[in-house]
Amino acid sequence: VSWRSTRATGQAGEDVRQVAVIDLGSNSWRLVVYMFIPGDWWKLTDEIYETVRIGAGLAETGRLGDAAMGRGLETLAVFEHFLAAHGLGPDAVHAVATSAIRDAANGEMFLKAARAASGLNIEVISDEDEARFGYVAAINSSTMTDGIVLETGGGSIQVIEVADRHAKSLQSFPLGAVRMTEQFLPGSGPARKRDIQRLRAHVRDALSELPALAAGGDRIVGMGGAVRNLAAAAQRMTDQPDIGVQGFVITREMLADLVQTLAALPVADRGEVPGIKVGRGDIILASAIVIETVVELGGFAGIEVTEASLRDGVFIARELLADAPEPLFDDVRVAGVRNLAIQYESDLPHVEHVALLSLQMFDSLAAGGLFEPEPGERELLWAAAMLHDVGMTISYDDHHKHSYYLIVSAELPGFDPRERALIAQITRYHRKGTAKLGELAALTHAGDEDLLDRCSVILRLAEHLERGRDQSVREARLRANGHGVDLHLEAGGDLTLPRWSVERYGDGEAFQRVFGRRLLIG
């Protein structure tokens, strides 16, 4: 029996590729490496960064300073050696420079020196392209179809109006955190009320011409280091279990608390607030105030966080989906779940069939009035079925526990922390045990314990019906029969193993506890 890694060669036998994206931002410069098969799966595999602050002093002088340019050239030398060491040639590198370099009077001169010294083909992207890459990253990591994408950087912020998943307008405003800090929050002590009010007024003025924001809408997605840091800080302030910030909503109340907390501290202490990175402490208050003002202007209840970045947008548009008609996943959740399943080398025909059988049983139970599904429950069951085996990459023993760990550790775009917690817990109990919300309970709603119970019992049945990983059960339906529920199977192959497995391990006791009826295996 020969078994080949789906990861190494892809479903169609294609080779895995590697590319680097370099983002020369106003605050930090970052080089990230992606491994991927076009249109199939992707993974970030390496990252180095330096807080270059190329935009320091720009607000005052309109020029890049000598010290900043020196730091920039040194950092480019390091990046160049990193690329060479990793065998990444010019064709496999996208280097983009944004706001600060674009806007500085001596930006073009610096770039000439930088290109000559590093041999890198650095591209200055327009403010519209900067906004567009941000939009691509955000829209491919959120289920939002209509609303606003806000991207916060050191030099500028981008505001994109999204309608039916397309960018309707893209605008850039010079309201970045380094710039706003220099202009409005110059001191080193706690921030003065007056300075904060002046900054707010400046943001309101600058954005007053933006009809998209004034029209409001349901949702706003935020991206960038500042948004991620503020989300992490909000999670800790509210004592939530740490399962990452992807999909987390920072409410207006949380933003107000964060501004108040940060403003009361001397600048040097702001990087010590749990969730805020030390290197960002001196500009985080300006970010928080800008974000808060945007959320207020648009009348949003809060801002959804995505961990995706401008770099991801460049990677998706130029590489991963370069051959697609548009750089959009058909379905963000499907793409994210499938990406994780492939990364962990799941047997795709098996997990897809477990998902199919799970949904057949779920639908037939619901159609028979045997339970009332919660909104979104069906999709969580589907995701858990697709991901139930990812832990096998660690070891067969306890692979249900490992699946839990891997799902909790993943970003899983398109799902919020509650949904990720539930998917992880459903897989955790796909083999045995009485399902519990456990340490993630604080993320869930009333009724989620029952949802978890139902989905884990159904997934357990499906897994045992597909024990041979050979799709020998073609169809499985559950139908009320007197005080019991009949399990109807349609055979696509021999049923000895599925019957034994479901009788021996399918856990009829749990079924009875959860659905109140005996399971009858026909």
Added chain:
Amino acid sequence: VSWRSTRATGQAGEDVRQVAVIDLGSNSWRLVVYMFIPGDWWKLTDEIYETVRIGAGLAETGRLGDAAMGRGLETLAVFEHFLAAHGLGPDAVHAVATSAIRDAANGEMFLKAARAASGLNIEVISDEDEARFGYVAAINSSTMTDGIVLETGGGSIQVIEVADRHAKSLQSFPLGAVRMTEQFLPGSGPARKRDIQRLRAHVRDALSELPALAAGGDRIVGMGGAVRNLAAAAQRMTDQPDIGVQGFVITREMLADLVQTLAALPVADRGEVPGIKVGRGDIILASAIVIETVVELGGFAGIEVTEASLRDGVFIARELLADAPEPLFDDVRVAGVRNLAIQYESDLPHVEHVALLSLQMFDSLAAGGLFEPEPGERELLWAAAMLHDVGMTISYDDHHKHSYYLIVSAELPGFDPRERALIAQITRYHRKGTAKLGELAALTHAGDEDLLDRCSVILRLAEHLERGRDQSVREARLRANGHGVDLHLEAGGDLTLPRWSVERYGDGEAFQRVFGRRLLIG
């Protein structure tokens, strides 16, 4: 850039193979599947079992009972379908029957029926072969070179005398747990003192002729489900963090406590003792008494546990090391660490070079009298360096935390729980943070916090010197220079990236705290 999985094709481009081993024991029947490249790496990827109790009643009648044979044939039908569903043909299956079937008067007759019904080529192995496979499994998962291997089964136990890693004598005794329970512990209530004493006397008598045991020795390694269950129970009784039982020593005191605890309970409650599996509850007391008596007779302080099994012995001897002159890893620790690194697709030239640089710095610091290594410290640093990147398989972000999780979750043969905890924590702190023993502190000794500090600081330096993964630093030595320590580098390539990385992230502050001197990067 094309990147191919080392797992899928092996270092030499060989294809991955898959085989099944079926173990028809007296108590349970088990089918396990291994994925492997001969002589290179291996992994258990699937397992099904049934508590067939084929040996039930054998002690009394000398024959397999009708009900037991019926259960056996049903289970074989399931196994056969499992193999077919997984595409495992006759060449890829090793099915072995042990004590109960071997010893029963009607064993051969049952096997004929079983072979005819299932089409499986079931092989009855002699008691000497049974002992030999157990020895192969144990010696390849422990660092013991001289001592005793004890294998406990449902029908028999095997005692193997080991000298210089070779089996000097192999003996089988009909002292298995199902058999001893039927013969000496027939009731369903708490065990009677007199029955326990009779069982002890019986074991002593049976083993009195065994010079190897009387001669004693330093170490005894135990294998089998009973040993694993008793170790898990002992770990919980002593409130140790759960990091698996591989390498754990059940002391004589713990064995005495376990016998006392189990004997005081009615039979039906023994499977509820934390660590003991429900299906084993009715025979676990007999196992505990037999093991305790063997340990006493040999004058051992305790018995080391291995998670390896007879099945692993069959797999190693017949498949993984079938082409080697002897079925022995050259070095158990090296084989186990390398296996894990390959499973998680580490970049082997990189991790091996990080290990080399770590040991160069460790040795030069020790030679300069800058610290006094603990016994075994050097090997733990080596193992941590080899495994520091396994978490990259999960994600680049937080890969140090993921490496910790993966190492704690692995069996890692040849290391005990304290050593596995330290290796995991050294990798946990190979990027940043102040090293802490954390929740695994209860497994460690006095002085281990300092060991962890030293090793994580050295590993961090080595990792940053090898940031390009290109072996551009050929040699790194640390030598005292006044109140500081010079880092001497010998270049094998350009040093721009390693120097930047070690200055930016090497954490000179931690070095000074741990070694009491400033780090000077030359």
